[in-house]
Structure formats: structure tokens, C-alpha cells
Amino acid sequence: MKGEVCLKLTKSLYGLKQIPRNWYLRIKRFFTEAGFCPSAADPCFLIKTGGEPCFVFLHIDDLVIGGQNLHMFKKKIISTFKMKDLGELKYVLGMKVTRNRSMRTISLSQELYVDNLLKDFGMQDCKPASTPLVPSSRLDPIGNGDVNPAGINYRRAVGLLNYLVSCTRPNIAFAASCLAQFLNAPSIEHENAFKHVL
Numbered sequence: 579m580k581g582e583v584c585l586k587l588t589k590s591l592y593g594l595k596q597i598p599r600n601w602y603l604r605i606k607r608f609f610t611e612a613g614f615c616p617s618a619a620d621p622c623f624l625i626k627t628g629g630e631p632c633f634v635f636l637h638i639d640d641l642v643i644g645g646q647n648l649h650m651f652k653k654k655i656i657s658t659f660k661m662k663d664l665g666e667l668k669y670v671l672g673m674k675v676t677r678n679r680s681m682r683t684i685s686l687s688q689e690l691y692v693d694n695l696l697k698d699f700g701m702q703d704c705k706p707a708s709t710p711l712v713p714s715s716r717l718d719p720i721g722n723g724d725v726n727p728a729g730i731n732y733r734r735a736v737g738l739l740n741y742l743v744s745c746t747r748p749n750i751a752f753a754a755s756c757l758a759q760f761l762n763a764p765s766i767e768h769e770n771a772f773k774h775v776l
Contacts, residue, residue: 717771
């Protein structure tokens with residue numbers, strides 16, 4: 579094109595920053611018309627209370643739908659958005675979902691995620707520890723002056739640990755919080771403490 583030409587997009591184009599918002603508004607409109615309301619706690623968790631209860635959890639373009647007699651409703655979603663039904667939920671956001679119908683429970687596990695973390699950090703043969711932090715240890719802000727620039731990517735490591743905390747392992751929250759205090763200048767001491775938690 580020669581000269582100064584300005585074009586206006588009339589619909590969403592993949593890769594633009596507006597796409598996630600446009601997608602959310604579109605799918606929210608669909609579910610609102612079907613009688614769903616966003617939860618006050620999370621706008622991506624939609625609940626239908628009239629008639630038979632039903633819920634939908636949205637994560638980008640993945641939907642988790644729960645309720646009874648959903649066959650026709652699933653067909654409508656699939657035809658409207660050109661999606662496919664992957665059957666009963668087995669994994670979501672890196673978590674294994676196990677449903678025990680007789681006990682009426684649903685369990686979440688990140689065993690595969692932890693196994694991959696152990697491989698990433700070369701710790702697949704490590705022995706389990708009884709506590710996330712060594713009870714008598716005290717992490718110093720400067721460590722022992724032994725900053726290890728060639729060590730693990732400490733920020734990434736603590737972030738991966740925090741994902742575990744937020745999903746299935748609240749019992750290591752204090753340890754992850756302690757480790758997060760040393761993101762700017764981690765030492766070998768801090769790296770070893772991370773490995774102990776893992």
C-alpha cells in the first residue's frame with residue numbers, strides 16, 4: 579500500500595489484545611441468554627439456578643460443564659461455537675480430576691505436575707521430606723554471600739511452587755512465601771531450601 583492508509587477492523591482478529599475480552603463477552607452473552615449468571619466470586623464461573631442446577635467454568639476456550647441432563651445443552655454449545663465434547667473431565671489446568679460416584683466426592687491431584695517439576699530440576703531420585711522447611715533453618719536475606727547466577731531460575735521455580743499452593747497444596751504456602759522473599763538475590767542456600775520444599 580502506498581501513502582498513508584488506515585484500516586478499521588470490523589471483527590476480532592487473532593492475536594489482538596481485545597480478543598480475550600471479546601471472546602468472554604460473546605460466550606457470557608450466550609450463557610446469560612440460557613439463564614446463567616456469573617458468580618460474585620469469579621466471573622468465569624457461571625451458575626444456572628432456575629430449573630435443574632447447572633454450572634459452567636470457563637478458562638479461555640475450555641469449558642467445564644456440570645449438572646444433569648446436559649445432552650441437548652451440550653449440542654447447542656457445540657453447534658454454536660464449533661467445539662467438541664471431550665467426555666467426562668479427567669484433567670483441567672494441569673490437575674487430575676478423580677470422581678468417586680459412590681462416595682460422592684471429587685479429588686484433584688497434581689502428581690504429574692510435581693513429577694515434571696522434579697524432572698525439570700533434576701530431582702527425580704530425591705527422597706521425600708517430612709516438612710516443607712527444615713524446622714531449625716533460618717533463611718538469611720543475603721544468604722552466605724554465595725549468589726549462584728548459574729543455578730536454577732529461582733523466580734520461575736518459586737512461581738511454579740506458588741501454582742501448586744494455589745491449586746492443591748496449601749500446606750506448603752508458608753514455605754513458598756518464605757522463598758518468595760528472596761527473588762531479587764537468591765543464594766545457593768535459598769535454592770537448596772526450594773529443593774527441600776519440592
